Amino acid sequence: MELNFTRRFSMAHRLLQSGSEKCEVPHGHNELVTARLAYIGAQPLSPESNIAADFTDLKTDWHRWIDKSVDHAFQLGLDDPLIGYFKIHEPQHLSRILVTPGDPSTECLAALLLCKYQCFLAAVDAPFEVSSIELVETPTNTVEINKTDLALFPALSSDGWWRRPDMSINDFELENNQAASRSEKASLTSA
Numbered sequence: 001m002e003l004n005f006t007r008r009f010s011m012a013h014r015l016l017q018s019g020s021e022k023c024e025v026p027h028g029h030n031e032l033v034t035a036r037l038a039y040i041g042a043q044p045l046s047p048e049s050n051i052a053a054d055f056t057d058l059k060t061d062w063h064r065w066i067d068k069s070v071d072h073a074f075q076l077g078l079d080d081p082l083i084g085y086f087k088i089h090e091p092q093h094l095s096r097i098l099v100t101p102g103d104p105s106t107e108c109l110a111a112l113l114l115c116k117y118q119c120f121l122a123a124v125d126a127p128f129e130v131s132s133i134e135l136v137e138t139p140t141n142t143v144e145i146n147k148t149d150l151a152l153f154p155a156l157s158s159d160g161w162w163r164r165p166d167m168s169i170n171d172f173e174l175e176n177n178q179a180a181s182r183s184e185k186a187s188l189t190s191a
């Protein structure tokens with residue numbers, strides 16, 4: 001059994017390693033994301049309710065994250081110099097930067113979305129897993145990533161915002177907290 005949930009969002013990105021000048025310049029797309037959730041419960045459904053889980057439990061965090069964090073975010077690769085620009089000149093907008101390991105291609109974003117949704121499901125102990133994410137980038141371009149395709153993105157096996165069931169799309173706040181705690185420890189040691 002499979003459930004599909006679809007949501008839309010707008011985004012901007014640029015692809016510095018694409019070799020395409022038009023992709024290297026910041027530009028945007030209106031995208032549709034469809035998550036396919038496969039039932040992994042061991043038990044048959046309740047004969048009274050005939051449902052595996054409340055749809056609200058399965059999609060509330062996911063839709064909130066797409067609407068509040070992913071929609072209108074600027075997707076940039078971790079090494080993109082524009083991140084340095086925002087850190088210095090527009091730090092108030094850093095929460096709108098979605099950071100990807102390597103270029104923020106549609107393939108990479110689909111894989112990151114799959115990881116993130118999987119975290120939301122695990123956090124509520126849902127008897128479902130994300131079997132695939134379909135990302136419609138334009139009316140004529142669609143990327144579909146299934147969970148076995150995650151092996152194609154080795155950088156995603158490391159820790160990052162995609163491994164946390166929270167509203168984050170980058171690790172700036174975490175990095176700031178870690179830096180603050182390091183400097184606090186250093187000042188205690190030197191005192």
Ligand SMILES: [Zn+2]
Nearest residue numbers: 013023027029
């Ligand atoms: Zn694009």
